[in-house]
């Protein structure tokens with residue numbers, strides 16, 4: 001029997017780093033042993049010592065948010081080594097711009113209809129609304145992002161290639 005009968009299993013970080021998980025382990029609250037991949041991703045992208053320094057330098061109440069952010073960014077970087085989470089952001093920004101244009105056009109149509117300036121369009125024109133990208137399986141490698149990190153991408157992101165135009169790329 002060891003004198004320090006410390007029965008908790010080591011946190012995911014200490015288990016991965018093969019070291020003893022002390023009661024004051026900086027990683028233990030944020031990297032539980034049942035989520036090994038969370039630490040592996042963060043360690044691979046940012047490095048355990050950098051994460052340790054970062055956590056030590058910030059107030060405890062911000063650490064969980066910081067770790068969740070690191071885990072999100074690390075997993076995004078693993079899935080998309082070039083763009084990381086910027087890929088998701090740019091896809092969403094393009095969507096916002098496209099949808100804003102659609103909304104502006106629709107609002108302009110509504111005003112014109114209200115003023116009886118033009119007749120309603122034939123049904124074929126209306127069917128162009130909501131031209132969503134075809135549900136191609138672009139991101140087939142693992143779309144279950146939220147299991148470890150508690151974060152998630154919008155489902156649209158998994159159907160889009162963040163590096164290219166989603167509507168004209170497949171010629």
Ligand SMILES: [Zn+2]
Nearest residue numbers: 011014021025
């Ligand atoms: Zn530990």
